[in-house]
Amino acid sequence: MNSKYNIIIVGGGAAGFFTAINIAEKNPKLKIAILERGKEVLSKVRISGGGRCNVTHACFIPNELVKFYPRGERELKGPFHQFCSGDTIEWFEKHGVTLKIEEDGRMFPESDSSQTIIDCFLKATEKNKIDILTLQSVQSIFKKDDSWKIDTNTETFLCQKLIMTTGSNPKVWEMLNELGHTIVPPVPSLFTFNIKDNRIKDLMGLSATATVKVKGTNLKSSGPLLITHWGMSGPGILRLSAWGARILFEKNYHFILQVNWLNETTFEECLEELKELKDVNSKKLISKFCPFDFPKRLWESLTLAAGITNELKWADLSKKHMIALAEQLTNGQFQVNGKSTFKEEFVTAGGIDLKEVNFKTMESKVLPSLYFAGEIVNIDAITGGFNFQNAWTSGFILSNAIS
Incomplete structure (x- = not known):
């Protein structure tokens, strides 16, 4: 029939x-x-x-x-x-x-x-x-x-x-x-990145606008980045995953993610800014005074990653520390090992x-x-x-x- x-x-x-x-x-x-x-x-x-x-x-x-x-x-x-x-x-x-x-x-x-x-x-x-x-x-x-x-x-x-x-x-x-x-x-397209890294380990739920790149490719995206208990998510990351769907699949989701927490600010521009901050804020503790528009806890974590201890004042900031901090701020490198599905939106x-x-x-x-x-x-x-x-x-x- x-x-x-x-x-x-x-x-x-x-x-x-x-x-x-x-x-x-x-x-x-x-x-x-x-x-x-x-x-x-x-x-x-x-x-x-x-x-x-x-x-x-x-x-x-x-x-x-x-x-x-x-x-x-x-x-x-x-x-x-x-x-x-x-x-x-x-x-x-x-x-x-x-x-x-x-x-x-x-x-x-x-x-x-x-x-x-x-x-x-x-x-x-x-x-x-x-x-x-x-x-x-x-x-x-x-x-x-x-x-x-x-x-x-x-x-x-x-x-x-x-x-x-x-x-x-x-x-x-x-x-x-x-x-x-x-x-x-x-x-898969639209997924979040699995990252185990001390810099973000205790920062679950923090969000900051950043520019992210996949090292060694032309993949680049900007937008809110959310730190999760498994790594990184948020619109900026999801956009990168969508445009990079094929490339990231070929890499088996193992790659270096470069994060610029200051968006379009270059390493050189950041270095200049840190020099000015050192002059103006000499008496303040570096870890307690975040001069940039992103969460204070993230700033503390990045200063620590640059080797700057909690009791260091801006006046004591050495050139080596300054370079390390500018690098963390504009070109933080995070190892991605795998992906997670974004909510139920597969x-x-x-x-x-x-x-x-x-x-x-x-x-x-x-x-x-x-x-x-x-x-x-x-x-x-x-x-x-x-x-x-x-x-x-x-x-x-x-x-x-x-x-």
Whole structure:
């Protein structure tokens, strides 16, 4: 017994639902089904943003927005000119969900609950008579004449157009690879660094804005850096991990991290500043007087690392100590041994090669009438609602193309 549909969407996540709803709203006559391998749909939406669902980011200029995507920057320019963050806000507003902007630009439903987004999607799929079929694990996909045959663990489906929104699913990538698609091997993106170092051992929870680099590469990032009990995290580190996903994977996550706690201040500039500080603050204890805009405890730790004892006054600062301190401040070298996943936001770099997707329609260039939306393609972003925005944009463009 074959179940026949005009359109089948494999993957019951954010991209799958958004795509289905937009197609159905433009073409009420189409028979559409979403196949989900788990027993629940939208499970990643539920846990995203700490259970609040970080729907998008308040960045409304397409050419600015693309800069948050280590992979996909060039390809998303056109799509974002068609459907950007402002359109996302409007779409959800139309579907009864008001979004709010937080200080850092992230956008959440006003209810602060991801359930609001889930309810919105479930209501819209019901209204548009979209079939949601759970516990359907796709075993094979096959193109037969002008229709697709999809075998799951329980039944066989036929459809004219097939849409894959399965995110980072290795099994699905393998199937698509067998059908002729190139898969860029997945590697982790967005992770924190494991560092055991006396300088930061007792500074858990401290945050400072810093510039970080991976020694021997061009990888560089700036932003808040958070000291954790396993090492370093925070936006600056996560950004570095995203842009360096491939390089750091090849290094097996063992490398030297260079930290400039004074951001763009060079070693030479720092040395000059320390000389001036010595003249002006001669009577003060070095360890107790932090002249820079970062936590006092961090200053104490760095002065100690430079060999400066607690009772030393600025007047007693030797040239050797000054050089050592300037080095700690502008080029602290930390050995990274491994990584940790950032919260529950597991993001991978990898997926369908971007050259094999038509970004005007999201259709496969290899297999006509096969489409993609969301993270199944080799696009990923840093945290802040950007991965969801890619899901909404690709789903919207796809729905236009199918219409």
